[in-house]
Amino acid sequence: MTPSSIFSFGNAFVLLGWLLLLILPHWKYTQTLVLNGVILLLAVIYAYLVIKDLGSFEMDSFNSLASVKALFTTDTAIAIGWLHYLAFDLFVGAYVVRKSKEVGLARWVYSLILPFVFMFGPVGYVMFVLVKMVKTKSLAE
Template sequence: MTERLFDLTFYLAVPFWALMIFVPFWSWTRRIIGSPYIVVPPLVVWLVQLLPEFGSWAAEMVSPDLDGVRAAVSTAVGTSAVWAHLIAFDLFIGRWMFFDSRTRGIHPLVMAPVLVLTILLSPLGLGVYLLLRLVPGIGRRTPAVDQQAVSVH
């Protein structure tokens, strides 16, 4: 069961990433990605994994030390739970980057590789995006892009 949930977790997030990368201007993309609840499916996997061991897991997270955290995440359940946590938070970060880039007028063709990088290595993808925001002239604000970004919020 743990291995199946581990495998399932990424596939629960794939449709949302696909919308942001492949059809960023589709009206349904804005509607679907506009909900912060898109991260719930991987979080449900996280909860299902940890619920039977929640007491010991929570105790370790409240008062963490390196050996204790290592022991908690070195089990199949711990690794699968951490994976679900990462997938959910990577998706949340990607969602923020998607809307922030739309507001700034950064073209989706520029954002697509940044989002892919975020899927693979989210700290690096986020760092690249934060640097990209500093590049003068990278985003061109247009009324259409601004209107699409504002209509979601």
């Protein structure tokens, strides 16, 4: 697979997880399919690419902005990074749905937050924490 096809596959495949979270959040298999299906497959592809194609990764590759920038100079490295984003943002989305149900947050409320998690990861998470805090008057998990 080329980096472009990996990128395209990831973008299309991750939508399955997001659709499950939005359309069928209460289905008993949604969390399992998202966590152990979609995210796991993205993680396996990610791990394979990291092992196979990351190149000259060294322990100090994260010590400076210039070092991190140097990691993302190939299409393969960008595809790897993109899979990382897709998997972790979906993981956070699954967490938001799970926790929202636990604290009794209305479906329409967390459904409005999920697109922000999908597009802007941490911003969506901050939105969720603030809404949950208002609902429960607590930052506790």
